[in-house]
Amino acid sequence: MLTHAEENYLKVIYHLSQTEDEGISTNAIAQKTDTKASSVTDMIKKLKEKNLITHEKYQGVFITKLGMQTAKMIIRKHRLWEVFLVDKLHFNWDEVHDVAEELEHIKSEKLINALDAFLGYPKEDPHGDPIPNAKGEIPYREKELLTETKINHKYMCVGVKDTSSAFLQYLDRQKIALGSTFTVLKHENFDHSVTILFQDNELTLSKVVAHNLFVKKI
Amino acid sequence: MLTHAEENYLKVIYHLSQTEDEGISTNAIAQKTDTKASSVTDMIKKLKEKNLITHEKYQGVFITKLGMQTAKMIIRKHRLWEVFLVDKLHFNWDEVHDVAEELEHIKSEKLINALDAFLGYPKEDPHGDPIPNAKGEIPYREKELLTETKINHKYMCVGVKDTSSAFLQYLDRQKIALGSTFTVLKHENFDHSVTILFQDNELTLSKVVAHNLFVKKI
DNA sequence: TTTTAATTTTAGACAAATCTAAAAATAATT
DNA sequence: AATTATTTTTAGATTTGTCTAAAATTAAAA
Numbered sequence: 001m002l003t004h005a006e007e008n009y010l011k012v013i014y015h016l017s018q019t020e021d022e023g024i025s026t027n028a029i030a031q032k033t034d035t036k037a038s039s040v041t042d043m044i045k046k047l048k049e050k051n052l053i054t055h056e057k058y059q060g061v062f063i064t065k066l067g068m069q070t071a072k073m074i075i076r077k078h079r080l081w082e083v084f085l086v087d088k089l090h091f092n093w094d095e096v097h098d099v100a101e102e103l104e105h106i107k108s109e110k111l112i113n114a115l116d117a118f119l120g121y122p123k124e125d126p127h128g129d130p131i132p133n134a135k136g137e138i139p140y141r142e143k144e145l146l147t148e149t150k151i152n153h154k155y156m157c158v159g160v161k162d163t164s165s166a167f168l169q170y171l172d173r174q175k176i177a178l179g180s181t182f183t184v185l186k187h188e189n190f191d192h193s194v195t196i197l198f199q200d201n202e203l204t205l206s207k208v209v210a211h212n213l214f215v216k217k218i
Numbered sequence: 219m220l221t222h223a224e225e226n227y228l229k230v231i232y233h234l235s236q237t238e239d240e241g242i243s244t245n246a247i248a249q250k251t252d253t254k255a256s257s258v259t260d261m262i263k264k265l266k267e268k269n270l271i272t273h274e275k276y277q278g279v280f281i282t283k284l285g286m287q288t289a290k291m292i293i294r295k296h297r298l299w300e301v302f303l304v305d306k307l308h309f310n311w312d313e314v315h316d317v318a319e320e321l322e323h324i325k326s327e328k329l330i331n332a333l334d335a336f337l338g339y340p341k342e343d344p345h346g347d348p349i350p351n352a353k354g355e356i357p358y359r360e361k362e363l364l365t366e367t368k369i370n371h372k373y374m375c376v377g378v379k380d381t382s383s384a385f386l387q388y389l390d391r392q393k394i395a396l397g398s399t400f401t402v403l404k405h406e407n408f409d410h411s412v413t414i415l416f417q418d419n420e421l422t423l424s425k426v427v428a429h430n431l432f433v434k435k436i
Numbered sequence: 437t438t439t440t441a442a443t444t445t446t447a448g449a450c451a452a453a454t455c456t457a458a459a460a461a462t463a464a465t466t
Numbered sequence: 467a468a469t470t471a472t473t474t475t476t477a478g479a480t481t482t483g484t485c486t487a488a489a490a491t492t493a494a495a496a
Contacts, residue, residue: 005453026474039454041475046452058461058474089332099326108317114307223483244444257484259445264482276444276491 002050004105007074009033009043010052013063014071023060069136076132077112078104079125084115086126093126094168127168128159128178128214142217146194146210149184149217156181159214167212174203181218220268222323225292227251227261228270231281232289241278290350295330296322297343297350302333304344311344312386345386346377346396346432360435364412364428367402367435374399377432385430392421399436 002010012032016024029040044061047053052067063071081103085091091099106112113134116122123139124130132138143158157180160167171177175198182198192207205213220228230250234242247258262279265271270285281289299321303309309317324330331352334340341357342348350356361376375398378385389395393416400416410425423431 003452027472035453036455037474038456038476042453085329089329089336091328091332095328099324099329102324102326103321106317106320108320110309110313111303111307111317114303114309118307221482245442253483254485255444256446256486260483 001107002070005043006046006050006052007105009040010047010063010067010071011074013047013053013061014068014075017063017068023055023062025060029061072132072136072138074104076134076136077106079129079131080112080115080119080122082125082127083119083122083131087119087122092168092172094165094172096126097163097165124159124178126178127163128157143214144216146184146205146213146215147187147192147207149187149194149215151184151186154181154183154218155215156218157213158216160212161214162212167209170209171213174205175199176213219325220288223261224264224268224270225323227258228265228281228285228289229292229296231265231271231279232286232293235281235286241273241280243278247279287354290354290356292322294350294352294354295324297347298330298333298337298340300343300345301337301340301349305337305340310386310390312383312390314344315381315383342377344396345381346375361432362434364402364423364431364433365405365410365425367405367412367433369402369404372399372401372436373433374436375431376434378430379432380430385427388427389431392423393417394431 009029012029013024016028016032020028026037026040026044030037033040044053044055047061047067048055051064052070053064054062078100081100082096085096085099086093116134121133122131124141128143130138130141141158145161146155149155157176157178159178160171180198182196182203184194185197185202186195187193188195188204192210193204194207194210195202195204197203227247230247231242234246234250238246244255244258244262248255251258262271262273265279265285266273269282270288271282272280296318299318300314303314303317304311334352339351340349342359346361348356348359359376363379364373367373375394375396377396378389398416400414400421402412403415403420404413405411406413406422410428411422412425412428413420413422415421
């Protein structure tokens with residue numbers, strides 16, 4: 001049985017492992033968990049003891065099969081609770097993260113599987129992130145960043161990379177939501193902004209925005 | 219902001235205060251929280267510091283107005299989550315307690331009020347216990363123990379005093395649920411068992427059972 | 437009412453999760 | 467390659483919540 005702290009560290013290590021082939025550094029973990037490197041070193045010992053990660057002194061951390069499976073179950077809970085908050089309790093997509101961060105630690109397999117069924121086995125959370133199923137399988141979805149699209153093609157918005165309130169509220173103001181469709185008109189070389197035709201209006205999105213928006217060709 | 223442990227102690231003190239006019243003893247709290255008296259003494263200092271209880275050395279604990287209000291908000295959360303688990307996720311009434319014990323500590327007023335609305339502002343949890351509203355007001359309901367009923371009168375089952383799985387499953391086996399109606403036929407002087415006419419059958423309930431069943435004359 | 441019993445508190449210890457400051461190891465730079 | 471800088475670990479401390487054992491207080495009984 002893992003503590004809340006152990007679960008939080010494991011989740012961070014899992015996410016860092018997604019885009020990192022070498023060992024995850026103590027500092028990288030400290031930065032994501034908002035703690036000091038020395039605290040991370042302590043926690044590494046505990047997670048290693050429980051066979052969730054491997055680690056050699058000064059060498060960085062690797063997540064194990066067991067660690068990945070465990071992390072995916074935590075992420076499953078987090079994302080299902082997010083769907084509950086948005087679909088059933090009518091939270092906005094920028095309000096769900098902190099509460100889900102607490103709810104993800106509730107320990108009951110029966111609860112989470114009943115919740116999954118109640119929500120109709122959703123494939124994605126409100127930010128377009130995939131929800132692992134009860135076995136830990138993650139539905140794969142074709143997607144690319146708006147910065148990497150081709151002009152004059154139609155795309156659908158399918159996810160966000162940045163899930164901060166600030167970014168999500170910005171999208172709300174632009175009336176962009178998951179499922180929105182548009183045509184890419186131009187990639188500006190100078191500042192890497194992207195101009196799209198969306199709801200009969202031309203809309204220019206900065207590089208920062210375009211680089212945090214996942215889309216899919218339709 | 220209270221810790222989980224502080225909330226658990228406060229809830230126990232609140233419940234003990236309901237049937238106790240004098241100060242709550244350290245031992246009584248220790249027994250309910252499944253800890254040792256010395257641990258309770260430590261926690262008393264913390265709750266006193268936060269003005270949730272009053273306490274003089276060796277004299278027992280009294281809950282304050284603030285303590286009662288705070289406790290009722292925790293109980294509100296516990297009971298609303300129980301309703302969610304039974305009504306929406308189809309848990310049985312004997313399966314909800316432990317999960318609700320975890321869920322009651324989630325800190326979000328918006329969440330709990332949205333949940334309340336989603337559930338249709340229920341007045342009672344699955345065991346017939348009243349749910350405090352957002353202001354902390356508790357709907358009063360007429361009720362008495364089956365042991366204190368009059369013969370030849372009709373009653374409805376409206377709550378249980380004991381919420382243990384064992385007792386609830388016993389009631390399930392007898393087909394007794396909240397809302398069940400019956401006529402009291404006899405109070406046995408010898409063993410204080412109660413015989414009722416329920417669904418055209420005579421059913422004798424032991425003193426232990428009768429003393430844990432809340433009913434209301436209809 | 438004095439002695440015995442029970443309760444409550446204090447004192448000191450421990451595990452979990454964190455920190456700061458210093459030491460050790462690795463990486464980067466002349 | 468030697469020096470400097472960065473990263474990581476260790477050592478020791480702190481807070482929270484718990485414990486055991488002993489001391490202090492109150493309650494009960496002879």
